Amino acid sequence: MQYENPEIPEGINVTPEHHLKEFAVLVGGALALILAIVLLLGWLAESIAAHIPFSYEQEIAGDLGGDTPVDATQVAIERALQTLADGLVAHMQLPSEMRIHVHYVDDADTVNAFATLGGNVIVFRGLLEQMPSENALAMVMAHEITHVQHRDPIVSLGRGVVVGLALAAIAGVSGGDLTDSVFGSAGTLTALSFNRAQESAADASAVATLAAYYGHVNGAAAVFDLFARLEAEQPLQPPAFMASHPDSGDRSTSIAAQAHAHGWPLTGELTPVPEALRLQ
Amino acid sequence: MLVSNLEIVPGRRVLKHLGLVQGSTVRAKHVGRDLMAGLKNIFGGELRGYTELLNESREESLSRMLEEARAVGANAVLNVRFSTSSVAQGAAELFAYGTAVVLEGE
Amino acid sequence: MIDLIVFVTLLALGYGFGRMAETGHYRSIHRREKAFRNILLIAARFPPPDLVPRKTQLVAGSAVISVDYFKRFVAGLRNIFGGRVRSYESLLDRARREAILRMKSQARALGADMVFNIKLETASISKGRRNAIGAVEVLAYGTACVPQKHEA
Secondary structure (H helix, E strand, O other), rough: OEOOOOOHHHHHHOOOOOOHHHHHHHHHHHHHHHHHHHHHHHHHHHHHHOOOHHHHHHHHHHHHHHOOOOOHHHHHHHHHHHHHHHHOOOOOOOOOOOOEEEEEOOOOOOOOEEHHHHHEEEEEEHHEEEEEEOOHHHHHHHHHHHHHHHOOOHHHHHHHHHHHHHHHHHHHHHHHHHHHHHHHHHHHHHHHHHHHHHHHHHHHHHHHHHHHOOOOOOHHHHHHHHHHHHHHHOOOOOOHHHOOOOOOHHHHHHHHHHHOOOOOOOOOOOOOOOOOHHHO | OOEEOOOEEEOOOOEEEEEEEEEEEEEEEEEEHHHHHHHHHHHHHOOOOHHHHHHHHHHHHHHHHHHHHHHHHOOOEEEEEEEEEEEEEEEEEEEEEEEEEEEOOO | OOOOOHHHHHHHHHHHHHHHHHHHHHHHHHHHHHOOOOOEOOOOOOOHHHOOEEEEEEEEEEEEEEEEEEEEEHHHHHHHEEOOOOOHHHHHHHHHHHHHHHHHHHHHHHHOOOEEEEEEEEOOHHHHOOOOOOOOEEEEEEEEEEEEOOOO
16 A cells, blocks of 8 residues: 655635735625615614604603703803794794704813704804804704704614614624624714705705894805814814714805805894803 | 545555545625524524535535545545534634545546 | 724734734745655554554644734624635634644654544634634644654
8 A cells, every 4th residue: 555645736725815805895895785774774764763753752852951050151151042042943934842942061172063852952162162153153053953843863863773773783793893893883973963965954944044034144154164174273183063064165155056046145244142152 | 536434445445545635614604694593593493594504614625625635636535524613603614634545446 | 083093003913914924824834844745644544554663652733823803804794795704714724734734743753754543623712702812723633653664
């Protein structure tokens, strides 16, 4: 009997393909999958969420105003903001059961305002400090109130929950803590932000409200110029408002176009920020 | 190519031993199968997706082993053994190895 | 943002160093496989009856090879779509060949020229659980036959 150990050629038990190629294909596939899930389930959740009654939304939100501000200036600021909001709401045809509550957060580092469940609008100190005129502030507030009017917070919540669950299920199955975190952050990114269509709708309605409230739309574009400037100053830490509101560059131009189409004057006297809201 | 887990093939003499040949593969099933397997864990029963996965892996590792055997000029692989391990969650690693030999006759 | 930077950095580090370790390891495997070519590996259970060795002894070799961040990430993605997990194949190949080489070097130290009844065991420490170390362990063992003519 003969014994021999011939040489075995390479590459039988290892697929000779470049790892980066496989990586590119897989990452592309994963992104396409995330996109498909976000679009499909997001659309599904949105169409369901819009049918949830507003009173139920208020119940979910609970009583945000429960923690009464202890500070007298804080009370004054909140009251001034509420007055402005009520003035804007008068021009916005909100359903009768839809009440807007404005809350103020004494945080100078956050240049932001957002609308959340149950008609609550939250304004941060950082935003108030940056506002050049009442018109600009009114633009931001009208924008957020429109989100409430369009039921955007509950729609986004529904979308976020459904999409988040689907992505978590996939990430959990794939078994890696890495894919978990990637899918997780992709999910959160889509969860808490309103989408582009919602934003443009809110912008359009806010400008219309401004035209009705002041008789002109001067100061509206200044908001986006301000955010664009802040973003340029701190590219690594853009204002929170920017993170949730994409493509601000084109927004001031679209305001001008809209004003032109409706014949709203682009110039007019700017109202100064009310005394109580003049910080710094 | 004759594949057997016997040491000797009755009636045929081993002319030449060509040493160890091996084939291995790691395979996974897509997410849908994994989710279904998770559900099956509630009700019990055969996990068809994973049975299929094992079959695919076994076939692939066998064919890789045979490819090695052909490359060294063998006409049979004897004393074949399989071993499995789980390198990653939801993926099956199958390893087949045996002795490549040249048997007399056809 | 910071998370993403950390993630990409780890991925790049995993890829760079993983590639380096792999090509280096394969180079050393090829070199040593050439050097140990004269020790024959036979998976048959029985040595031929006419072979009367001076001594027989169990020899074994094992190797534990770790995955890198890049490979683990790619494998995780592959788990979503299914199919051949290519990034782990080279890992197993390396571990197996390394274990065999270590077994051979033990046989060489004994002065053996043949190793019979080779068996290979694969295990994965941690079983690929979450947040655990991912590694492949291979144990190769067999019986080394030291021939008569050599006086070790």
